[in-house]
Amino acid sequence: MEKRGHGHGHVHPVNFDPTAAEPDHHEQAPTTGRAYRIGIGGPVGSGKTALTAALCRALGDEVNLAVVTNDIYTTEDADFLRKAGVLDPERIEAVQTGACPHTAIRDDITANLDAVERLEERFPGLDLVIIESGGDNLTAVFSRGLADSQVFVVDVAGGDKVPRKGGPGVTTADLLVINKIDIAHLVGADMDVMTSDAHRMRGELPVITQSLVDTPNAPDVAAWVRSLLPVRAG
Numbered sequence: 001m002e003k004r005g006h007g008h009g010h011v012h013p014v015n016f017d018p019t020a021a022e023p024d025h026h027e028q029a030p031t032t033g034r035a036y037r038i039g040i041g042g043p044v045g046s047g048k049t050a051l052t053a054a055l056c057r058a059l060g061d062e063v064n065l066a067v068v069t070n071d072i073y074t075t076e077d078a079d080f081l082r083k084a085g086v087l088d089p090e091r092i093e094a095v096q097t098g099a100c101p102h103t104a105i106r107d108d109i110t111a112n113l114d115a116v117e118r119l120e121e122r123f124p125g126l127d128l129v130i131i132e133s134g135g136d137n138l139t140a141v142f143s144r145g146l147a148d149s150q151v152f153v154v155d156v157a158g159g160d161k162v163p164r165k166g167g168p169g170v171t172t173a174d175l176l177v178i179n180k181i182d183i184a185h186l187v188g189a190d191m192d193v194m195t196s197d198a199h200r201m202r203g204e205l206p207v208i209t210q211s212l213v214d215t216p217n218a219p220d221v222a223a224w225v226r227s228l229l230p231v232r233a234g
């Protein structure tokens with residue numbers, strides 16, 4: 001990490017590595033005997049709540065699932081999901097982060113783990129908890145102590161440069177979703193550029209492009225989620 005001075009007698013660390021994240025202070029807990037936890041993160045308005053709703057629609061009848069939402073000051077996302085009727089409202093827990101959302105999904109994950117625990121107590125045998133982060137920036141990723149796998153959602157409206165800007169969300173998330181491809185032509189986003197940059201930045205890690213207007217149940221992401229869950233007998 002480089003250090004830069006700026007004229008008041010000391011230096012601040014300056015990190016120009018787009019793939020660098022803050023250190024993760026939590027270890028991944030063993031996944032046996034508890035619900036699998038998938039984190040959904042990404043910039044403000046990219047479609048995280050819409051994807052969460054889509055996954056509830058796609059998987060709700062076959063998987064015992066619940067959702068934790070994170071908002072800074074409100075319970076907006078939880079309220080949206082409850083109103084959308086995609087899941088029993090009892091299966092939705094809201095965390096108010098009161099600070100930058102990445103703090104609650106990475107640095108102090110207690111409130112989120114407590115919310116997961118409440119859901120697990122309420123619904124014994126829960127298979128899956130989807131944890132939706134509040135909208136943040138390209139550096140916001142989940143602690144492995146909270147999310148077993150994570151999806152990072154960007155959208156075409158942010159510009160086709162977003163994947164090549166990197167950041168740990170784009171480069172290290174277990175799945176990158178490029179959302180709202182139905183409006184790519186309206187915002188002048190070149191999908192070939194976005195997908196080839198995304199693959200270049202991510203190596204072997206998967207990339208899904210989708211429109212939740214054209215495919216409201218997010219079939220490709222739902223298939224990816226199914227592939228992560230343990231196969232159940234019967």
Ligand SMILES: Nc1nc2c(ncn2[C@@H]2O[C@H](COP(=O)(O)OP(=O)(O)OP(=O)(O)O)[C@@H](O)[C@H]2O)c(=O)[nH]1
Nearest residue numbers: 043044045046047048049050134135180211212213
């Ligand atoms: N055209 C189009 N609009 C979409 C798509 N996905 C989501 N939207 C719209 O984009 C807006 C933002 O979507 P949200 O799901 O609320 O985004 P978010 O990432 O949860 O937003 P924050 O929680 O505020 O960060 C909403 O008006 C959605 O209806 C899509 O695939 N295509």
